[in-house]
Amino acid sequence: MDNNAIIQIKNLTKIYKSRSSEVKALDGIDLTIHRGDIFGIIGMSGAGKSTLVRCMNLLERPTSGEVLFNGIDLSSLNDRNLRLARQEIGMIFQQFNLLMQRTVEKNILFPMEIAGIDHVTAKKRVDELLDIVDLADKKHAYPAQLSGGQKQRVAIARALATNPKVLLCDEATSALDPKTTRSILSLLKDINHRLRITIVIITHEMSVIEEICSHVAIIDQSKIAEVGKVEDIFSHPKTLSAQRLVHPINQSIDFGLEKKGKHFRIVFDGNSSFEPVIGTMVLACKSPVNIMFADTKNIDGKAFGQMIIQLPEDETIANKMIQFLSTQNVSVEEVYNFAE
């Protein structure tokens, strides 16, 4: 067994049965999340990612397969031991899910009441947590008096109260504006660094993955399409679903309308971006190219750029250019009309 794994999912399948039909929400999922990771799980809505994260603390019971937390198969535990295991897995939600009739302080006390922590210790812990999430002045406020970002901070403090090993985040920033999203993400990153808590993030937004995740799994049609380090998947997405998420531009530009020449995507990283690849190519082949799209992204401190160019109609020149590009330190691939 992988000693550094905190969550291991083995051949997990979840089927929802209704009278008339069966829906396979998850199909043969294998996934390993290591201690200290910020692990992103991304997919379109309905891909099964929320079900997957709920299987990690058994809020949803898998139809088959295993969920190992710290090496223990959660479905083998009785109710009591499962509840104890859950105290080591914090969770935050899109809609915050705070107790509306309790103050901020009492919301954060709640998981400690469940865990049976004595009141004096628990109250001290509340103050520590409020410092971490930077909300000490809202201790006696009610959730109705807080903004969305503040509510999520309370939810984070609450989820951390019992010193969990893992924090599950189910679309935790989807109800927030971009600025608040960034501040919540940097808080999560900070928690990961300072408290060494493994974080699992469910999202449909690529920007969330870019911003804080170390690893990512792409889930598409109930299956894991691709999994790996974020920088690897960003620079070399192998599967179509990964490409669609990394290069969403394919969906907005209809290349099918302009059949004049072939389109190529060039992806370069920080090391190759200093070379004037396109300029050199144009000079070498003595023919212009059309730049359709260009973009750079900052992933984990490294610059990633991509560019989509249209090669000339003349096949000899086009082939020459392809030849040229393949000798450069960039990744090149032909782009078709992905608009489906």
Next chain:
Amino acid sequence: MLSNFFVHINETTIHMIQMGILETLYMTLGSTLIAYIIGLPVGVVLVITDKNGFYPIRWLNGVLNVVVNILRSIPFLILLFAIIPFTRLVAGTSIGSTATLVPLVVSAAPFVARVVEQSIKEVDGGVIEAAQSMGASPMTIICKVLLPEARPSLLVGSAIAVTTILGYSAMAGVAGGGGLGDIATRFGFIRYQKDIMLITVALLVIIVQILQGIGMYIAKIGDKRTIG
């Protein structure tokens, strides 16, 4: 002119009406209390054992639903007479305000269960899920999530329940149940003493207003969703 209308008002009738008020309050509040002791757990169980609840138990939910529905579909006036043998068994008599508690509770408990069920259902499923994710037991979820989060709604429900039960208690006057309803029946209706009728009606309206007002006020000041 007024003294011509209030011909039956004298020390005896005033004393009788005072006793009537106390009896009405006794029957109403007493049966509401007992109805909640039975109806509150039943309402909670109805919600959590539902197939969409967090602790589904199909058969129990089915049985409770059938029992509640049957009792709810019998009009109070008919129930009042129909269960007289049962009332005698429990209270030793079928006349007087204590005896009236029996049919009142039988009728009010299922009503209260439904009112409680509605209030508990309003609690956001996400909050229950959050509590489960923290490792809360079903009992903890009931006592620390469902009931406190539904408290404002439960209080509004209890104000509605208490006024409905007050109405039932007045109806029980027909079967010798005591209280203001009894006075209105015997003096106001049978003996055409219009002044007595007017006073009992006015008193019932005032009592309903006060009970309703108190319930709504407590519900409102206790609700933390609407502050700020």
